[in-house]
Amino acid sequence: MAREVEEVGEIHLYGPGGPRYFRDGREYHSVGELQYFLEGLRKARMEGRLRLYMEGLRRRLKRNPSPEDLERGMEGLFELEHRSLLLGVLEVRDGKIFLGDFEVDWRELEGWIRVCLLGFWELTPERAWELARLILSSKKEAEERALRTLREVLGEELTEKLLKEGKILVKAANGREYLLTKNGEVLSPDGRERFCVQVKGGEKLPTYDLVLAKYLAIRDRPESISTLRRGRNWWEGRLRMLVHELEMLMFRMDEEGEEDEGLEDVVW
Incomplete structure (x- = not known):
């Protein structure tokens, strides 16, 4: 049984809508920044629990617009919906990263986060964990089979x-x-x-x-x-982080473009 580790805080990832809308004083991070932070904890052999949230924002039609809203025309009919969703709790201990009882590497963690991003508005914390369990259980079975083969050879x-x-x-x-x-x-x-x-x-x-x-x-x-050239791994990690940043920037630019074209992103 894994020993308890102290909770060190929480980190908020920006999801659909991007971080430009949020003004509540909290700091929002990209997927690449999360990787950089976790790698720093792991390499420093630090231990702790980290609550992982995803933030999103979208326009939606007001359920009960007031007379004043109606006087403002189309602009008064819509409001911004901000959602903060707890995806799960990450643990860093013994130089490893865990999600629940599963040890994860960055590729698996990133894949799970991106699946959560795609279904963000329909997702619940329970469903997020169910997705993680399905993804990581198949990985665990593959690792057990691989270990048996390793023993044979x-x-x-x-x-x-x-x-x-x-x-x-x-x-x-x-x-x-x-x-x-x-x-x-x-x-x-x-x-x-x-x-x-x-x-x-x-x-x-x-x-x-x-x-x-x-x-x-x-x-x-x-x-x-x-x-290997000295320092290659560091540069590869840095490049991956920059690629993540670019992907999120393009995602937000596409979303802004849709908003400018009309009301295609409106939730009715």
Whole structure:
């Protein structure tokens, strides 16, 4: 059973409508900023619970417009609806991120958030959690299957060493040795140098399938190993964050364009 961690606060993501409308004193963040924040907590080995909200705004027809509203014409018939929805509670502990009882990586967390964004106005906290459970349960089953395969290939002793110590030493066909971590990182034996091992479709594989693929590549195809430039991971993370920012900006620009064209976004 996971130990309790202290609640460190809450973070509000801007959803449909963008952050430009909100004037309640709170700070709203993009998906990319959430990633940057969680990575900072994880790498600093800090622990805590974080309540995750999504904010949205839309125009809707007033249910009971007053005579004064009617005198204002079309403008008086509509009002802005602001919705704040609790998506769930994230926990950061032991250098890992959890949503409920599930350990999640950023790709899974981002995918869930984007699904919630698409169905924001119909979503409830219960439905948001149900979506997360469905997404992450299938991932958990895939990881369990991948772990069984890993045990069959590596053997029980080497697999247990990987799970307990977090790394194993792999000897390549050319005689060189490399450290392979349980997260799929490839390092020099002293851990100071990082290497890239290309695996086709690796970004979509369960973790232990990725580890196994890299193990076999190191052992049998050492020519596929190349040195990573120092700092590459940081730049890749920064690039992903900027891409998220650009996507959200384009989303808001499209929405503004629709508002200018007419009342297509009105909720009747």
